[in-house]
Amino acid sequence: MRILVFNAGSSSLKFGVFDLSGAALGQVQECLRGTLDRFSPEGCELKLSGQTEGRAAPRDLAEAAAHVPDLLAKAGLDRFDAIAHRIAHGGERFDRATRLDGSTLDQIRALTPLAPLHNPANLAAVEMAQRLWPDLPQWGVFDTAFHLANPARATTYAVPETWRAAGLRRYGFHGTSHKYVAMRTAEALQTPLREIRLVSLHLGNGASACAIAGGQSVDSSMGLTPLEGLVMGTRSGDVDPGLFGFLHRQMGLNAAEVEDALYRESGLLALAGVADMREVEARAASGDAAAQLAINIYAYRARKYVGAYAAAMGGLDALVFTGGIGENSASMRRRICDGLEFLGLRLDDDRNTTVDLDNRAAPQIQAYGARVNVLVTQTAEQLMIAQEVAEAMRAAQPMPKRRLPVAVSARHVHLDRAAVDALFGAGYDLTPARPLRQKGHWAAEERVALEGPKGRLEHVAILGPLRPHTQVEVSRTDSFALGLDAPVRQSGDIDGTPRIRLHGPAGAYDTTGLMVAARHIHMSADDARAWALADGDMVDVSLDQTARGLTFTHVLVRVSDKALTEMHIDTDEANAAGIVGAVDGEIMGDVAITARHA
Numbered sequence: 001m002r003i004l005v006f007n008a009g010s011s012s013l014k015f016g017v018f019d020l021s022g023a024a025l026g027q028v029q030e031c032l033r034g035t036l037d038r039f040s041p042e043g044c045e046l047k048l049s050g051q052t053e054g055r056a057a058p059r060d061l062a063e064a065a066a067h068v069p070d071l072l073a074k075a076g077l078d079r080f081d082a083i084a085h086r087i088a089h090g091g092e093r094f095d096r097a098t099r100l101d102g103s104t105l106d107q108i109r110a111l112t113p114l115a116p117l118h119n120p121a122n123l124a125a126v127e128m129a130q131r132l133w134p135d136l137p138q139w140g141v142f143d144t145a146f147h148l149a150n151p152a153r154a155t156t157y158a159v160p161e162t163w164r165a166a167g168l169r170r171y172g173f174h175g176t177s178h179k180y181v182a183m184r185t186a187e188a189l190q191t192p193l194r195e196i197r198l199v200s201l202h203l204g205n206g207a208s209a210c211a212i213a214g215g216q217s218v219d220s221s222m223g224l225t226p227l228e229g230l231v232m233g234t235r236s237g238d239v240d241p242g243l244f245g246f247l248h249r250q251m252g253l254n255a256a257e258v259e260d261a262l263y264r265e266s267g268l269l270a271l272a273g274v275a276d277m278r279e280v281e282a283r284a285a286s287g288d289a290a291a292q293l294a295i296n297i298y299a300y301r302a303r304k305y306v307g308a309y310a311a312a313m314g315g316l317d318a319l320v321f322t323g324g325i326g327e328n329s330a331s332m333r334r335r336i337c338d339g340l341e342f343l344g345l346r347l348d349d350d351r352n353t354t355v356d357l358d359n360r361a362a363p364q365i366q367a368y369g370a371r372v373n374v375l376v377t378q379t380a381e382q383l384m385i386a387q388e389v390a391e392a393m394r395a396a397q398p399m400p401k402r403r404l405p406v407a408v409s410a411r412h413v414h415l416d417r418a419a420v421d422a423l424f425g426a427g428y429d430l431t432p433a434r435p436l437r438q439k440g441h442w443a444a445e446e447r448v449a450l451e452g453p454k455g456r457l458e459h460v461a462i463l464g465p466l467r468p469h470t471q472v473e474v475s476r477t478d479s480f481a482l483g484l485d486a487p488v489r490q491s492g493d494i495d496g497t498p499r500i501r502l503h504g505p506a507g508a509y510d511t512t513g514l515m516v517a518a519r520h521i522h523m524s525a526d527d528a529r530a531w532a533l534a535d536g537d538m539v540d541v542s543l544d545q546t547a548r549g550l551t552f553t554h555v556l557v558r559v560s561d562k563a564l565t566e567m568h569i570d571t572d573e574a575n576a577a578g579i580v581g582a583v584d585g586e587i588m589g590d591v592a593i594t595a596r597h598a
């Protein structure tokens, strides 16, 4: 599936072409990346796939969107399956990738007053794409969607009820970026996202901070509109709403004039005379006091949000910088972090000044031993947008029938080295007698006996190869016969399992590891992709061809490149379903996403 993505920001147009064959972010291929920014009456700057191409003709965002088809044609890219658009404001309604049609576009248009720098540019890209590719589906992915999970205490303004009823609430923006860098941070730290209390600082022309706990956005610095919060290129960020009355009385300004100035004439532009941080930094370096103050205010405001969000989450595990300024300005990262040592956050100067962000890198720049991890990574809004649209398009397709063979595992053991030594003699090698369906696995010629307080089970199969820990898998009926209470466990999860005695020709061996194996599916990576399943998913499998037809719930999916797709149940389960001989099952309905993305 090939998707063309448009990301119109307040100061730049970014676009990308992605091939999405696999389900994971790592399997997405970026065919082209383009940025048009630094617009002026003389034109703009163009970058293609990271390389600066020099100047181009477009003078503003609308002209930039119209220029993209030429750039695509030059790159030989003309066939797409869908066009995806970043939409800044999606209000309460758009919580996921959504097909853009007459009615959804009307709703987005109606939100324009709440994102006057963004939604018009986003809609201009949609309209241009509709004209050029009238037959292709157009999709929107919304900045606000990620923050719809924010609790009411974070989204509610303390204002009259009638205002709130009219829709006055906090939304938050840059959600696609915050979500991506959160995932990237978890990946880089090799820690599940749900275990990380993270602050993401997206510092671009627009800038926002986001508190992410348990993998979800819990607060963000932008509000009803992308005006609230941090200092931005031309936007004020937080101000006292009392300024409306003040400016009206003192200067005769009306609401629209004040609002316009807060969007377009404030922020760095107002403080330093230029909106672009590169230029502000250059002026500050040459001694310009206004630019120096602007930088100090910018950093101070960002630092206050980091502290506030650490308090909101009851602690901070990681801070991630992204956006044009967060990615490129080591000195701004330094200024923001200075003073946060009380949180256990310390930067390493060498690491901070030598970050290399190529190839989705997410380097860590905290001092060695610091409690809070600090990372820098390029945001990848276009990639996330492509990914979310591809997932939505796949979900919209009818699911293929997901049928798979069901194999019945009779009682068996997996032995470790110590067990083989004790049962068959030191250094003994088991003899593979019969290969199993999963590659590299076999049943041994040798057998063992199991002994519990109530009885013995003779001639129990041994499955190879050897494992790091001995594991004894029996049915519930077997466990009664043995007089041992075997817990239902996934293979390998042997902590706290009961002890049992094994007998072999060379002697007896006492071991933990007794369990009733929980039903599961071994699944190849190809099948998982085609069936929209991921490792760790729980599914329901219906056995409709058997005499005692039965649906098994809570079946764990275990995906591996090497696996042949097959469901494993034990003899009690097979008897309950009336299985005789080979039988198929079918994975039912929607996936219960219990463990996925955890």
Ligand SMILES: Nc1ncnc2c1ncn2[C@@H]1O[C@H](COP(=O)(O)OP(=O)(O)O)[C@@H](O)[C@H]1O
Pocket (backbone or CB within 6 Å): 009, 010, 011, 012, 203, 204, 205, 206, 233, 275, 276, 277, 278, 279, 281, 323, 324, 325, 328, 329
């Ligand atoms: N090397 C750099 N040093 C400091 N700031 C930079 C650097 N490169 C880009 N920036 C700043 O990043 C901001 C633009 O960020 P970006 O994320 O590209 O914008 P947008 O919000 O339009 O997507 C501008 O203020 C620009 O000056």
Ligand SMILES: CC(=O)OP(=O)(O)O
Pocket (backbone or CB within 6 Å): 008, 009, 010, 011, 088, 118, 143, 173, 174, 204, 205, 206, 207, 226
């Ligand atoms: C919402 C927002 O401020 O976006 P950008 O950074 O693209 O201006």
Ligand SMILES: [Mg+2]
Pocket (backbone or CB within 6 Å): 009, 010, 204, 205, 206, 323
């Ligand atoms: Mg941006």
